[in-house]
Amino acid sequence: MAKTRIRIRLKGFDYRLIDKAAAEIAETASRTGSAVAGPIPLPTRIERYTVNRSPHVDKKSMDQFEIRTHKRLLDIIEPTSKTVDELKKLNLPAGVDITIKIPVNQS
Numbered sequence: 692m693a694k695t696r697i698r699i700r701l702k703g704f705d706y707r708l709i710d711k712a713a714a715e716i717a718e719t720a721s722r723t724g725s726a727v728a729g730p731i732p733l734p735t736r737i738e739r740y741t742v743n744r745s746p747h748v749d750k751k752s753m754d755q756f757e758i759r760t761h762k763r764l765l766d767i768i769e770p771t772s773k774t775v776d777e778l779k780k781l782n783l784p785a786g787v788d789i790t791i792k793i794p795v796n797q798s
Contacts, residue, residue, distance in 0.1 A: 695794070697767040697775075701730075702788040706761040712787045713763045719781055720767045723774040733762035 703709045713730035720727045744752040
């Protein structure tokens, strides 16, 4: 028999906010009696952009920008109904995108 689990994926631009949210989720889940695997850091997506500073005269003068998207993965193993209720009440900081996957049991 497979263990049920909830998979939570956090994404954001500020790694401190993501780590804070992950710690909050893990603490809430462990307080309600569920085991927590993670937070597991996933590879950071780095998008780099190069832009001309001036459209006409200074063609060789360019600015470079980058956006880093940090990701974390948490698994809550064998969650109870109390765990699910507490996770719904959780107030996470703005700037953190959260995706929760609850697999459906196939019998």
